[in-house]
Amino acid sequence: MTVFSIICVLSCKSDDDDVILPPKISNFTPALAKVGEEVTIAGSGFSTIVTNNKVNFNGVAATVNKATATSLSVTVPEGATTGKIAVKVGELEATTATDFTVVLPPTATSFSPKEGIIGTEVIITGTNFSTVTTGNEVKFNGIAATVSAATSNSLTVTVPEGATTGKIVIKVDGQEVMSTTDFIVIFPPTISSFSPEVGAKDTEVIITGTNFSTTAADNEVKFNETIATVSAATATSLTVNVPAGATTGKISVKVNDQIGVSSTNFRVEQVVTTQDFITAIDENPTANQNLGTVSATTTDGTIAYALSSQTPSGALAIDASTGVLTVADANLFDYERNTTVTATYTASVGQSTSQSTITINLNDLKIDSTGLIAEYRLDGNVQDATTHGNHGSEEGTLTSITDRHGITNGAYQFGMGGFNGGHFTIPNILTGSNLSFTVSMWVNRSGTSFGTLLGKNNSTTTPLYNLSIKGGVFGQNTLEAKYQESISSSAVSTNTNTNGGVINKDIWTHVALTVENGSVIKIYINGQHIEESSSNTSSINPNTPNYEIIAIGSMDKGNGERFFGAMDDILFFNKVLTDSEIAALAADNF
Structure with missing residues (x-):
């Protein structure tokens, strides 16, 4: 009985060993992983011999690292994609009920724009990005940037403060991808110096600094807000010319909407x-x-x-x-x-x-000076200013005063010393008979009695003549002239008593006398022809002795009837000046 039982037991055990159960997968952890990471598959019916277990990730064979009857440790294989995990033991196979998610590394195919300043928005295009913005880590040459929007194939980021030119790196779930090209960070231009520091329009100026555009037209340079033309450019140097209209002030360089300004003024020098x-x-x-x-x-x-x-x-x-x-x-x-x-x-x-x-x-003197035989400027003396040498001689007291031009000692005051006061005489420069001559002078009357401006009353052999101002009591300070060919003839005379020719007091007045052929007398006041006459009148009584001189400011050398006032610029011509020539003398203040 005992032997039978033992035989029976042994026989039954051998039959049980021949039964092979199929593998079963109850779960796997983690549910997602990257290529190369380890995944634990839990279940039953696995072979304890590692190589007897065949594991595939969505059809891609994986390496089994460890094995028990209920657990397998495997590595996500290269090329695996999201899908079912299958475990095969012998000819029996089990498949997961759910997909295993393979976490693939991100890729970056492009970014736009290729360059930009700090704060520029950049769109990165690629794959395998996290749709959660915070699940994407983006760096510009090592400086972290903020992701503002994300899809699986697009990221929107902002160039961060401190970024420099270099690669863009995207990291998702611990996996990184680096751009194949650099993103160029554009920095504000800086101006360290310029030379020369002073210049005129069109002067060539070299501006030294950083971050200039190498394309000349992309650099906007201003001299105190006046735009200049850039003729040459490198990243560190600009060649410009001082523009028209520029004024002293700062130089500015604008590149990509960023501006650099010089610390000192460029002084614009207008030549x-x-x-x-x-x-x-x-x-x-x-x-x-x-x-x-x-x-x-x-x-x-x-x-x-x-x-x-x-x-x-x-x-x-x-x-x-x-x-x-x-x-x-x-x-x-x-x-x-x-x-x-x-x-x-x-x-x-x-x-x-x-x-x-x-x-x-x-x-000097705009009229034809032909025939000018004497000129007395009375600027401190009675000398003749012409080459004829007809110099005068002072008689009595003549006092130098300021003339009508304001020149000190430019005229003479006559009549000083009373009735027989100062005057001067000149040689008898008008000789012959039937004389034709002109006398021009400036007078400033101060007295009210009869006063002789010009007198030649001291000859018994040559013509007599005078030019005088008739006194205020009888003549209302009017001008009168007489000419007498000889002592045996009657005088020819004219006066302004009936023609309004008053010589006003205390004002400079131009007076002129012309005698033509000893018979026609004309008198002028301030260039205006006032009166003329060819009629005879009473004779001029000659005075003695017979000096044969001409007196200025007196009837003759020794007689009275002095002129009280000032005289200046007395001219003698041995010809008759025309009305226009005399008007010119007065108008020119000569």
């Missing part, structure tokens, strides 16, 4: 060039008469003109914006006072100035 101004005009012009325009040029800007000095002072004026010269004080343009008017003018643009001289030569 001004002037030329000397020389002209000639007739003396005694009118006030504000245009004398011409000074010549000045500048490389840029608007020129401002000014007179820095002039001789005589106050003679000229200059228009500050046009450089037109005009007469400021016509009295200073008198040849007898100033033969030349000079000045220095300045032309300025900004800080640049230039000076040149002005020379205005005055032409």
Whole structure:
């Protein structure tokens, strides 16, 4: 009984060993993993011999590292994709009910734009990105960037502060991908220096710095907000020319909407060039008469003109914006006072100035001076200013005073010392018979009684004549002239008593007398022909002794009837001047 039982038991055990159960998969962990990571598969029916277990990840064979009857440790194989895990033991196979997710590394196929400044938004295109923004780690050459939007094949990121040119790296679930090309970070341009530091329009300036565009047209350079043209460019140097209209100030460089500004000013130098101004005009012009325009040029800007000095002072004026010269004080343009008017003018643009001289030569006496035989300027003496040498001789007291031009000692005061006061005499420069001559003078009457301006009453052999102011009581200070050919003839006379020719007191007045062929007398006041006569009147009684001289400011050398007042610029012509010539003498203040 005992032996049978043992045989029976042994026989039954051998039959059980021949039964092979199929593998079963209950679960796997983790549910997703990257290629190369280990996955544990739990179940039953696995072979304890590693090589007897064949494991596939969605058809791709994997390596089994460890095996028990209920557990397998395998490595996710290269090339595996998401899908079912299959375990095969012998000819029996089990498959997972759910997919194992293979976590693939991200790929980066492109990014746009290829360059940008800090803060630029960049779109990265690729695969296997996390759809959760925080599941994607992006770096620009090692500097982490913020991901603002994400899909499995697109990431939107912003170039971070501190980023530099280099590769973009994307990391998803611990797996990284690096761009094949660099993202170029564009930095603001900087200006470290420029040379020269001062220059005029068109001056070439070299700007040294960083982050310039190597394409000249992509660099916008301004001189104190005035745009300049860039002629050459490297990343560290720009060649420009100072533009028209530029003013002193900072230089700025703009590249990709980023601006770099110099720390110091570039000083714009406007070069001004002037030329000397020389002209000639007739003396005694009118006030504000245009004398011409000074010549000045500048490389840029608007020129401002000014007179820095002039001789005589106050003679000229200059228009500050046009450089037109005009007469400021016509009295200073008198040849007898100033033969030349000079000045220095300045032309300025900004800080640049230039000076040149002005020379205005005055032409003496605009009428034909032919026949001028004596000229007495009375500027401290009674000398004849012509080459004829008909010098005068002072009689009594003559006092030098300021003339009508304001010149000190430019005229004489007559009649000082009373009734027989100062006058002067000149030689008998008008000889012959039936004389034709002209006398021109400036007078300033101060007395009210009869006064002789010109007298030749001391001859018994030559013609007699005089020019006088009739007294205020009887003649209302009017002008009268007489001419007598000889002591045996009657005088020819004319006067302004009925023609309004008053010689006013305390004002300079131009007076002229012409005698034609000893018979026609004309008198003029301030250039106007006032009166003439060819009629006879009572004779001029000659005075003795027979000096044969001409008295100025008196009837003759020794007699009274002195002129009380001032005289200046007395001219004698041995011809008759025309009305227009006498008018010119008065108008020119000669």
